[in-house]
Amino acid sequence: MLAIEARNLRRTYTSRTGFLRPRRTTTEAVRGVSFEVARGELFGLLGPNGAGKTTTIKMLNTLLLPTSGTARVLGHDVATDPVAVRRRIGYVFGGDRGLYDRLSALDNLRYFAELYGVEPREQKRRIAELLDLVGLAGRERERVEGYSRGMRQRLHIARGLLHKPDVLFLDEPSIGVDPVAARDLRRTVADLRTGGTTVLLTTHYMAEADELCDRIAVIAGGTIRALGTPDRLKSRVQERDILEIEAYGAADEHLDRIRELPAVRGVAAEDRGSRQAVMVQTERGAELHAQVLAALDGIRIGRVVTREPTLEDAYIAIVEEAEQAEESEVAGIGTGGSAGDDSRGATADRSEEAAV
Incomplete structure (x- = not known):
């Protein structure tokens, strides 16, 4: 069974502008995204700001309903069986939100353990394991307001793992973190994969993706533009x-x-x-x-x-090609392909890992 399976996912937003003459505008944030993630895989989803990464993750973790298309996590449909999906996933996002600054790290984890339904007799042992995993053992009684950015991010990861999720979504976990703390975070994420957790990672740091990810999908303009191992993507610019x-x-x-x-x-x-x-x-x-x-x-x-060339150079080439293709579409001089064609091509035979 696949850990994550996305098929032609689409998400459209409709907004209304004007008062006397209201006008509706439609924005396609995600346009036919398809990919698969095997159990135990560390999968990277890369793309520029506004490419559709976070929207895709929110559809996969049931925070947003797809406009069309389907997605399954460990066999459970995100739209029709969201409760079963939520029991099996964890979600960690970058930034300072999601923790209570005036509480200690230990009290934060106790609080979220209750919310996640962790059995009271297991909480103490589970929290101790996670504090050790993320390198915060010995600092757990300090208030979070005194934590550095890197320590906060490690505490976020511990919070997301409290209920032993099979799939963990990491949305730019190292954003704004200093190099030493980012190295520690990478070590923690690598340990998760070693422990059998499936991880879907978004990041803007190409070296981080190159070091950690088994496979990478590059999304731009709401569609998957390339998919494969880091080495396969780098081969595009060799x-x-x-x-x-x-x-x-x-x-x-x-x-x-x-x-x-x-x-x-x-x-x-x-x-x-x-x-x-x-x-x-x-x-x-x-x-x-x-x-x-x-x-x-x-x-x-x-x-x-x-x-x-590095992975960053391959990423730049893929994104620039996508931008040029979109400009051609807008100008009406495209070659006849569609965004939907791109995403389907990127998820063809896994043995070939076709890059779009």
């Missing part, structure tokens, strides 16, 4: 070189100039404090240093290096 430039003040027009250069296959910029990292994907062996630097004329440049 014939490319990555030119990484430390820049200060690169604007959209500079990036557009780079995109127009021959042999450039993708451009992205990432803010890193006061500086930027501009990643330029080029055809393997193309010597474009001079042209790229000329396109960045007028801004301060730091270090320039050429390196091998």
Whole structure:
């Protein structure tokens, strides 16, 4: 039996604007998402903000009803049998919500154990096990208001595991966490998989996904654009070189100039404090240093290096291809494929792990 099975999931939101002449607008947040997660698998769901990741997770954990399509968790339909689904899942989301700051970690876990229906005679042992698992043993009597961001996130994970769920949803658990705490969180998540828990993880940190996930689905524009192992996704850009430039003040027009250069296959910029990292994907062996630097004329440049592609570079390429496809659809010059076709292609034979 599969841990998670999503078939052509769709979620549409309808909003009303205007007073004298009200108008209804429809937004498709998720457009035909399909994938499967095996029991004991650590599955990553990656995508840019607004891509539909959280909406998909909320449909899978019964917080939102699908507009159409079906989803099952351990054989139970999320729409027709939500109580059975909730008994078997845990949900951990990033951020500071979901804990009581004036209570200690121990009191928080006792409270949620009651809500989850954990047997009173099992609570003490279960809470002790989880505090040890997430590395908070010895700190459990301190108020949560004095906890660091990383400690809070580990307590969130402990809360989500109180009732021994078979499937755990982790929605950006390491957001805003310092590197040391993020490393500890990754270790905790890896231990969960070792213990047999099925984990569905969303994250914006590609190194985290590369390290942890057995398979990854990339969602953009509400549809699955690629699905496979981290190595399979990275193979999409293995014939490319990555030119990484430390820049200060690169604007959209500079990036557009780079995109127009021959042999450039993708451009992205990432803010890193006061500086930027501009990643330029080029055809393997193309010597474009001079042209790229000329396109960045007028801004301060730091270090320039050429390196091998990573999962982040594959992710950028997939998302940019999706954006270009959507622009073509809007312009009416698409090639005849549909978003639904993409999602079905991404969930074809598991042995092939077809990337869309």
